[in-house]
Amino acid sequence: MDGIRVITCDIFGTTVDWYTGVAEQVAKLLPDVDAGSFTSQWREKYLPSMANVREGRRDWAYLDALHRESLDELLARHGLDPDEDTRGRLVRAWHRLPAWPDSVPGLAQLSGRYTTAALSNGGFALLTNLVKAAHLPFDCILSAELARNYKPDASVYRTAARLLDVEPGEVLMVAAHGWDLDGARAAGLRTAFVERPEEKGPDHPADRAEDVTADLSAGSFTELAELLSRG
Template sequence: MDGIRVIACDIFGTTVDWYTGVAEQVGSLIEVDGTAFATEWRRKYVPSMDRVRNGERDWAYLDTLHRESLDELLDQHQLDPAEETRQKLVRVWHRLPAWPDSTSGLRRLREHYTLAALSNGGFALLTALVKHADLPFDCILSAELARAYKPDPSVYLTAAGLLDVEPHEVLMVAAHGWDLDGARDAGLRTAFLERPAEKGPHHAADRAADVAADFSVSSFDQLAEVLNPG
């Protein structure tokens, strides 16, 4: 891992607990099983971005995609909340809790590396989320800056270019194999951070045994130990 200058961290599932955060907020806004609704909503995440990547629709930032998915789900559940409630539901993705190890581990890493949030979330979403969760990132690199979505290589290469480093000087940290596959294809180095509870108790998350990465860890604290054992 010599030569790493930047650590780029995925956000949803890797750094913050989207499942718990979305489920609790949804349950407080509409009469529905928040955990089931959160899972259904998240399942629409990658397909909605795929339509942008495949050119089936024009660029749209993540709040727009979340709103479209939300409206579909509400129709399926035969729910018709007011527009104000729908807007609040979209913004639940702006306020998600950090995993217990995220803040402490990121602070340790920040002593030696530039830390970047590299996410498919929009710039405004990520700004609000990082502030709400008190995450010590040096910068936010939204996919919105590349007008593309991970795992499109332009997202990773835009991040490296904006920070004036070579792709191989960036370590991408994520809890999702597809994200690390995209980063590796773009020339970045990769670390898998295993989050068994990412999708809640009834759905399996990606496992280290099934993901190709330069190495795997179970927390940001462990990542700090691996990169700076002294």
């Protein structure tokens, strides 16, 4: 890990618990549905919706707009027709998610030695609200919105390196998803996998260290900080 100057971190699932956070808010706003199942179905539309943008099948749209389109499709499938206020509050559920217990202390350790940045497909406003609410000690926020593209496209990772005035090889991308790390590695970044077994809830398996290619693997941000402190 010699030469690392910047640590960029994925947010949804890696740094915060999207499943628990969204499901709890769905349960309050849509009391007649299985909140866990609804949340999982909504998340399943996440990667395909961004692929439509990356692959030119639709114009650029930030993540709140994609979440709203996916939500409207899912509500129609379930025969639900909540009012506009409820739909807006559901979309904003992704703006307030709980941090994993190790995220804040681990990031604080890392920021003592490196520049730390959130690098997420979330829109800039979403990430600003989320990082503030979860008290995540990042030095800066780098939304995919700045590249007008979505991970795992190389342009997102390279935009992050360019904005922080470092070479891609001086950036360590941290994520709990193999697809994210594959994209970062293809863009020339170094990679670290943080395992989150509970990321997708009780009924869907999360990525495992043995199935992911990365320069480093850890079970938490605090463990990652300890590994990096050893040089």
